[in-house]
Amino acid sequence: MVTIKDVARIAGVSTATVSRVIHNGGQVGDACRAKVKKVIAELGYQPNANAQALVSKTTKAIGVVTPRLSMSFFGTLASGVENAVSENGYKLLMANSLYETQSELDAIQSLRQHNCRAIILHSEYSDEATLIRLAEEIPGLVLVNRYIPQIANRCVWLDNIRGGQWVTEYLLAQGHQQFAAVTSIYQNRDPAERLQGSRQALMEQGLSLPPERVAKSTANMEGGEQAVKELLARGETFTALLAYNDLMAIGAIHALFAAGIRVPEDVSVVGFDDLPVARACRPRLTTMHYPIEEMAAYAVNLAIKLSNANCQPTGQTYLFMPHLVERDSVTKASR
Amino acid sequence: MVTIKDVARIAGVSTATVSRVIHNGGQVGDACRAKVKKVIAELGYQPNANAQALVSKTTKAIGVVTPRLSMSFFGTLASGVENAVSENGYKLLMANSLYETQSELDAIQSLRQHNCRAIILHSEYSDEATLIRLAEEIPGLVLVNRYIPQIANRCVWLDNIRGGQWVTEYLLAQGHQQFAAVTSIYQNRDPAERLQGSRQALMEQGLSLPPERVAKSTANMEGGEQAVKELLARGETFTALLAYNDLMAIGAIHALFAAGIRVPEDVSVVGFDDLPVARACRPRLTTMHYPIEEMAAYAVNLAIKLSNANCQPTGQTYLFMPHLVERDSVTKASR
């Protein structure tokens, strides 16, 4: 391994000078700088990041913790983070939290041990108090997809309520009147908010979403399938189906077809998230686009900024809006 | 930040002793060890990973470089790596290579700067010479999805030829005789091998896959769609369609339906990889399962092993086999 001393010795200067050259510090003579640069190139010298981190007490590493990378949504989130991170010349440290509060905390701990400068966290289950405490300890902590008033300026999140509202208004505009919904059994945050938005839109038209028309299950394909079966078994009728997310929507479509109900001819179905899979299924899914990649990039830049200045909580927050992507799973209601 | 010195001072011992306790070194008295442990717990002391890395010249970090995390296949790969890595008490460093030779090399460089102990690399475009040179410099380098004879003992790869062969044999067993294929325009490795396997199986039955029945395009959904359109425009007829991967298969199915051809009633379609999306599309895709998560875990353990001993190239290599997953996109050929 070639160290800064080797460079210094061969270039005939001190290590301090080499260090200055590496960091483009102003106070170096041109000739000297050129010589050092030449030696660096010849030797293929690379500063040891650990040593730099040790002495400067900060690293060029950013950590991200998400439930599981194998899920499309989180893969895309991580990808957005990675791009922004490497654009800034930083490194990415990853940790899966596996949807468990404890391993989420463990993941954060181990990231901190490595002195990452900032942490991007997608937390679903940790409570607000924990997150607030964490934010106090970690200047560069940013929450994605979560809003906590006390640390609003570290939250990069999505307006789920409006999302639910807009997608419902769209269905309404297509003439639909009979709605049903499949949603997550965990009625925490996202699912509850999206549903709330839908109910709001419905109410404005004097319509409603009665509880018997809302089936709950796991927030994946199987869950969507299962939930629709339940709806059908109860004999519910509807022309528009609101799914909590794309996965549930696709499962729902499967169950509908299995029951001889065509989408969109008989029933229109909408999803939420706009995962890649929304373009793969048939009919291609009309859904609300979740700008997760942009949000991830935004979160990284915010995290870097926060980690530099030590920012006090401000009232400001970072709210993104979903938008509708029209594809083939919705059609006008036939009267 | 609480350091080892703080612990030592409060426990009334030297830092050396604390260090021994941390590492469960044998030579510490029971009383002393208990006291130190207590203080560590009270203070919430966490060793500084950078300092440890600096002095011990090795880290508990493993790097992984893949083209893009947002692609399902790589997300799953990364997820497999992450699980194995954290099971071993290591940390994961990520870098996207964006399908470019140079950024792939950059990614590796920056990982090395951080002294990761091992690197898991999914390289598609770097040439063998480069990879071999890299392997010489990095003891813990492991290649996923690639086989290079000179460094066979660092390759964790899949038998694509047999995969192509088996899936074709399956179609043959269903009575199909007229085959067509959609494959990647880049006929390097995987696509070429899978096709080769198919041709082999066909030949054994006295059948063949004439060039005009093979359409090439990008290895994604759009490509699959495009390729099938081409086939159809040329007036080719077939009852079985071999797709390079699941994405192309799904695109193909879309194009087929658009042309009024039903899957599987009129044409059977098979994919390769078994991405999550294969269970989302309709009909659900019959495909060859690529055990990427297992391979990733295997690669991690191998990488750790290699980074410990300094292993010389042996003849051994690590070959995984795909297997068929029967779903709904294939049916018996009607004669």
Next chain:
DNA sequence: GTGAAAGCGCTAACAA
């Protein structure tokens, strides 16, 4: 069994 001390590779005062 325990401590003292050297030093990993680097940065940043402070001198010169």
Next chain:
DNA sequence: TTGTTAGCGCTTTCAC
């Protein structure tokens, strides 16, 4: 403009 020097937090001989 450049060099000297003192650590950063930790591990690891080598004494005791």
